Amino acid sequence: MFRVSLESIIAIYLAVILCGVFFVWVAAEIFRRGREHRRRKYFVICSICDHVFEDPSENDLAECPRCGTMNERGKVLEI
Numbered sequence: 001m002f003r004v005s006l007e008s009i010i011a012i013y014l015a016v017i018l019c020g021v022f023f024v025w026v027a028a029e030i031f032r033r034g035r036e037h038r039r040r041k042y043f044v045i046c047s048i049c050d051h052v053f054e055d056p057s058e059n060d061l062a063e064c065p066r067c068g069t070m071n072e073r074g075k076v077l078e079i
């Protein structure tokens with residue numbers, strides 16, 4: 001059996017922990033971007049009355065249920 005020093009065990013342990021944290025962080029970032037993309041795709045902010053509403057259709061224009069204004073989906077930057 002090969003001999004392993006205490007420093008090597010600690011270094012391997014820390015590397016494994018850091019790799020695990022890195023992969024969890026990358027996965028969380030991928031899921032967060034997916035959720036944000038879906039939210040931006042279906043939620044629209046009215047440019048006239050600032051009403052936030054959901055429009056599941058694929059149309060470029062979404063009608064505000066409060067004031068009736070047609071809003072462009074691409075203009076929504078932040079919710």
Ligand SMILES: [Zn+2]
Pocket residue numbers: 046047048049050051064065066067068069
């Ligand atoms: Zn409106």
